[in-house]
Amino acid sequence: MIKLMQLLQPLFRWLVAYGHFSRRINARFYLGLSVILSMGLVGYVLYQDHSSGGEGAPYNAGTLDSAMKYRFSGPAPSDDIVIIDIDERSLAKMAEEYGRWPWPRSVFAELLLSLDEIGTQSIVFNLMFSDADIKDPDSDELFAYAASELKQVVYPITRLPEKNDDQSEVEVGMLQGAEYQTESFGRRTVAVIYPYFETTHSHLGVNNLIIEDDGIIRKSFLRYQDKGFSLAGITSRVIEHLGQVPHEMPNDYLINWRNKRGAYQRVPFVDVYASLTGADESFDMKSLAGKVVIIGATAPGLAIPKVTPVDRSADDNMIIANAIDDAINNTYLRPISLWMQALMGCLFLLLLALLYLRGISGTIIDVVFWIAQSAAVAITVISVSYTPYLFDLTLLVYAGMAFYIIEKVHTFSVERSRIGIHPFKPNFDFNEVITLRCEIDEQRPQEHVYCKFEETFGHKNVFFINELFSDESILADSLPSASYIIVNAEQAAVEATIAALPSQLGESLAILRAVANIDSNDSAEYFQEITRRCLENALHTINA
Structure with a gap:
């Protein structure tokens, strides 16, 4: 314990120094703190703009993830988007006729031709056939024919890491749509x-x-942007097929995940294929007419699960479906700008500062603070629940919390220094100490009196006793409500200060007998005498 106290001595000395200093600037502290934190918010936004070329993500990833996960509602998945899923059941059933994966490409050619025949609006073929099937060239020929006839199909192209560009023979200009x-x-x-x-x-x-640094997918794109060139993305191709005029939206956009009102319709590949071949017509192929159909694999070994804010093992098809849905129906998330977030944070800081400057009770301010913090969280969650807008108030919450914590340290130092609690115990320099009884209950006028005495005599020469007994003590209820002001100054100067106060406040102060003619080096005698004066006054008041 002794070693611990020795380690804490520098902290105690800092608290004492800060406590005395904070009593000098108490009235200006709150406004200054709000200004400093506001400058920090502005600096943060400027840094984000500079480091990202003006295109920094105006949202906090953790806040977004939590809001998406715990929101009350969200957009419903479109009935016009259907996923044909190559799942484990499809692999097992199709293996009976076509063997293990990969199946002949003629299987997919038949499916694509059938989907086009029934009138699907767009088909996303999310399977990669990058090499010829040398064992079944006829199957390849059928697939090539189907691709030449079908205009409403999107085939995948995958961008590899840039470090491999030098080894490639493909030029950007060779890619159609680049x-x-x-x-x-x-x-x-x-x-x-x-x-x-x-x-x-x-x-x-x-x-x-788009996989962010933490491994989570939050955004998608219309066109894939690279250094000096861009390529059409799956979503932009689907929009072309639908003949839609693209909405005014950013190229990279936040996906508004469908996680609260159902999921996209999924049909196992084997059921669709059995229907088109007539082997089993329990699935109605005509139900796909007018749909956007995504064909892809989810079976283990064929697909790698991805992480999204709402799913730790999402498949590519679901992610593509969400991205297409947002682009078609204009439901992508629109975060408010960083500057708007900073402005709201600055206004909240100013509000807190004004509440303190107006002398509002600390208890009331605490209530206001926590209500505001809770409201900020609620607004963020509600905004993503019922609107396509993300009111990310993270900066407001963080700035408010920083203000609150610093203010509590400041208030602790001021109050402990003001009432002389260890390690702020006073060390008087004079041999006359005046004790005053203060019968002011309201915080604002009481604070006015305290500040007047500190301003006149110096913060090291004025201390306050708010209660003789703790509120928890059974003796506290027996004593009248009063506090005491201890002033290390001559009585005439104290009387002049009281006279300078508004009459209503001055009349609430009463000078007790001065403590004098005591050795200034014997602080214990001073405090014993001050204690005697206060207790005698309290006893006299009770008897009266």
Whole structure:
């Protein structure tokens, strides 16, 4: 314990120094703190803008994830989007006729032709056939024919890491639909994987996912943006198929996950294929007419689960479905700007400062603070529950919490220094101490009196006794409500200060007998005498 106290001595000395200093600036502290924290908010936004070229994510990832997970509602998944799922059951059933995966490409050619025949609006073929099937060239020929006939199908193209570009023979200009800034970018080689079949090359859409640094997918894109060029994404291809005029939306957008009002319709591949071949017509192929159909694999070994804010093992097809749904129906999440977040944080800081400057009770301010913090969280959750807007008030919450914590340290130091609690025990320099009885209950006028005495005599020469006995003591109820002011000064100066106060306040102060003619080095005698004066006064008041 002794060693612990020795280690804490520097902290105690700092608290004492800060306690005395804070009593000097008490009235200006709150406004100054709000200004400093507001400058911090502005600096943070400027840094984000600079580091991201003005395109920084205006949201806190953790806040977004929590809001999405715990929101009350959300957009419903579109009935016009259907996933044909190559799941474990499909692998097992199809193996009876076609063997183990991969199946002949003629199987997929038949499916694509059948889907086109019944009138699907768009087909996302999220399977990669990057090499020829040398064992079944006839199957490849049928698939190539189907691809040449079908105009409403998107085939995947995958962007590989940039470090592989030098090893590639594919130039950007060779990719249909590529847009590039200059001819030199068009001649740049780019590492990509795309289908072996030339008949698919005019219908390619990038199927890469935006995986953030923490491994979570929160955003999607219309066009894949690279250095100096861009490629059509799956979503932009689907919009072309639908003949829609694209909504005014950013190229990269936050996905508004469908996690509260059902899921997209999923149909096992084997059921669809059995229906089109007539082997089992329990599934109605015509139900896919007018739909956007996504064909992809979810079976273990064929697909790698991804992490989203609402699912720790999401498959690519579900992610693509959400992204397409948002782009088609204009439901993508729109976060408020960082500057708006900073402005709201600054206004909240100013409100807290004004409450303290107005002398509002600390208890009331605590209630206001926690209500505001809770409201900020509620607004964030409600906004993503019932609107396509993300009112991310993280900056307000963080700024308010910083203000609150610093204010509590400040208040602790001020109050302990003001009442002389260890380690703020006073060390008087004079041999005359005046004790005053103060019968002011309201906080604001009481604070006015305290500040007047501190301003006149110096904060080291004025201390306050708010209660002779703790509120928990059974003796506390027997004593009248009163506090005492201990002033290390001559009585005439104290009387002059009382006279300078408004009459109503001055009349609430009564000077007890001065403590004088005591050795200034014997602080114990001073405090014993002060204690005697206060207790005698309290006893006299009770008897009266």
